[in-house]
Amino acid sequence: QVQLVESGGGLVQPGDSLRLSCAASGFTFAAYAMTWVRQAPGKGLEWVSTINSGGSTTYADSVKGRFTISRDNAKNMVYLQMFSLKPEDTAVYYCAKGLRRGQGTQVTVSS
Numbered sequence: 001q002v003q004l005v006e007s008g009g010g011l012v013q014p015g016d017s018l019r020l021s022c023a024a025s026g027f028t029f030a031a032y033a034m035t036w037v038r039q040a041p042g043k044g045l046e047w048v049s050t051i052n053s054g055g056s057t058t059y060a061d062s063v064k065g066r067f068t069i070s071r072d073n074a075k076n077m078v079y080l081q082m083f084s085l086k087p088e089d090t091a092v093y094y095c096a097k098g099l100r101r102g103q104g105t106q107v108t109v110s111s
Contacts, residue, residue, distance in 0.1 A: 001026045002024075002025075003023075003024070003026050003102075004022055004094075004095045004097065004100065005022065006020060006021070006022050006094065006095050006102045006103065006105040007020070007022075007023075007105055008021045008105060009092075009093060009105030010106075010107065010108070011108045012085055012107075012108070013109070013111050014087060014109055014110075015085065016085050016109070017084075017085065018082045018085060018107060019080070019082070020079065020080040020081075020093055020095075020105060021077060021078075021079055022036075022077065022079070022095030022102060023076065024076045024095070025076060027097065029073060029076040030053060032053060032097055033050055033052040033053060033097075034051055034069075034078040034096070034097060035047065035048075035051075036050075036069060036080045036093060036096070038089075038093045039091055039092050039094070040088075041091075043091075045094075046060065046091070047060055048063055048093070049063065049067060049069040049080065051069045051070065051071050051078065055071070062088075063089075066082065066083050066084045067080060067081065067082050068080070068081040068083075069081075078095055082107075085109045086109060087109050087110060088109075089107060089109050090108050090109050091106075091107060092104040092105065092106050092107075093105050093107055
């Protein structure tokens, strides 16, 4: 079955960087687009970024230029490199394949 396990979250200060990782299993990873979504406290899910099977990427306007999504098909991993973090980036970040998400990893940006 599909399993997605996120890691790499933590407490950082504004302007810091962080890299999130997602380990995927249970499906043919290289054939599928992978997505990062996030949920801030008290808010709904927000799409962050998607990387398709060919490696093309798209980003939400709120993170464009600051976040970079990438994948390693040999390792069944997808990453989200986050730069210049802002307090409004505080959220639980989820890796997703379609509607299926992992358990999430908390990112808190605070001084």
